[in-house]
Amino acid sequence: MKILATFTDQDLGIQEASPNRESFRLREAARAVILTPENKVIVMQVKNHGFYKLPGGGFEHGESLEQALNREILEEAGAKIKVIEMIGAVHEYRDKPKLKQISYCFLARQVGELIESNFTEEEMNDGFVRQFLPLEKALNAVSKPILKKYGPRYMQLRDSLLLTQANKLIKNRPSLLAR
Amino acid sequence: MQKKALILVDLQNEFINKKSGYYLGDLKDLINRTNQLIELCRNQDYKIIFTQHVELNSEIEFKQGSSGVELISSLARHEDDVVIIKNKISPFYKTTLNKELKNISEIVIAGVLTNLCVRSLSQDAYDRDYEIKIIADCCQALDKKTHEFTLQDLKATREDIEIMDLKEFILQ
Numbered sequence: 001m002k003i004l005a006t007f008t009d010q011d012l013g014i015q016e017a018s019p020n021r022e023s024f025r026l027r028e029a030a031r032a033v034i035l036t037p038e039n040k041v042i043v044m045q046v047k048n049h050g051f052y053k054l055p056g057g058g059f060e061h062g063e064s065l066e067q068a069l070n071r072e073i074l075e076e077a078g079a080k081i082k083v084i085e086m087i088g089a090v091h092e093y094r095d096k097p098k099l100k101q102i103s104y105c106f107l108a109r110q111v112g113e114l115i116e117s118n119f120t121e122e123e124m125n126d127g128f129v130r131q132f133l134p135l136e137k138a139l140n141a142v143s144k145p146i147l148k149k150y151g152p153r154y155m156q157l158r159d160s161l162l163l164t165q166a167n168k169l170i171k172n173r174p175s176l177l178a179r
Numbered sequence: 180m181q182k183k184a185l186i187l188v189d190l191q192n193e194f195i196n197k198k199s200g201y202y203l204g205d206l207k208d209l210i211n212r213t214n215q216l217i218e219l220c221r222n223q224d225y226k227i228i229f230t231q232h233v234e235l236n237s238e239i240e241f242k243q244g245s246s247g248v249e250l251i252s253s254l255a256r257h258e259d260d261v262v263i264i265k266n267k268i269s270p271f272y273k274t275t276l277n278k279e280l281k282n283i284s285e286i287v288i289a290g291v292l293t294n295l296c297v298r299s300l301s302q303d304a305y306d307r308d309y310e311i312k313i314i315a316d317c318c319q320a321l322d323k324k325t326h327e328f329t330l331q332d333l334k335a336t337r338e339d340i341e342i343m344d345l346k347e348f349i350l351q
Contacts, residue, residue, distance in 0.1 A: 012239050
């Protein structure tokens with residue numbers, strides 16, 4: 001999968017980025033920009049921390065990319081999906097937790113009826129709420145505020161890039177939208 | 180005894196760091212004008228005060244101890260200028276600014292961001308009955324529209340606040 005971007009602490013404006021990044025613990029994750037039948041995007045509002053993110057998350061032991069994607073999206077967004085395009089991979093080297101995260105990202109369409117999200121305890125504590133926003137508004141919601149926390153800033157860099165890419169894909173091929 | 184003060188709001192490295200969410204672009208012109216303002220006020224025996232923002236629970240911008248919180252080095256500062264470190268938008272909250280402004284009746288304000296800390300200082304000082312002049316072209320926000328709207332709204336809601344460019348201030 002094409003690497004869209006590699007983010008480091010330098011991209012957060014923190015001057016020092018660790019030189020020993022290849023030794024970081026690896027976390028792989030699957031994420032999706034999901035279009036509903038109304039052509040809205042499903043975003044997760046993290047109420048207690050004042051930001052929005054795209055649904056998705058890390059692989060569990062032994063899972064394939066497809067399994068991780070479908071499970072994470074069903075748990076967080078409560079949606080069954082059909083992938084319509086690959087968006088690309090985003091690499092993050094987070095110095096603080098010494099973590100290398102690779103996110104594999106897709107443009108997908110919701111199929112069938114939505115079900116309730118099945119949030120983890122951590123997500124419930126963070127105040128996760130599922131929202132449906134037009135793509136432009138989703139992009140605004142994800143990129144606008146200047147967040148104070150380290151992890152959310154990485155999510156913001158990544159998810160605003162992913163939504164921008166999804167927007168480009170759709171602009172070039174309007175047939176991707178449901179009619 | 181000094182009766183007037185010049186307060187320079189949050190002119191810190193964070194705003195000239197290209198990767199920061201608070202990056203304002205090249206501030207050379209703004210700093211040049213601000214230095215002219217500082218020299219002019221210094222010659223007229225104004226008390227010179229710099230505010231410095233430190234965000235206590237931030238892990239990135241304005242983080243305590245980071246280079247981003249330091250004042251921009253090209254400012255015409257003197258050792259005996261006052262520096263007020265603040266943790267909230269208002270420079271009066273849990274700081275010694277009140278004490279520094281004892282006997283002061285007029286405050287001249289410049290700095291960044293127009294709609295955040297400049298506005299907060301202006302309105303909080305207004306409510307403490309100081310005469311206030313804001314030097315518009317020595318202030319900046321993340322975008323021009325916000326800058327202009329903020330000054331327009333301050334003027335519309337607090338008519339005693341004077342808003343002027345550096346040139347007008349020099350000619351006074």
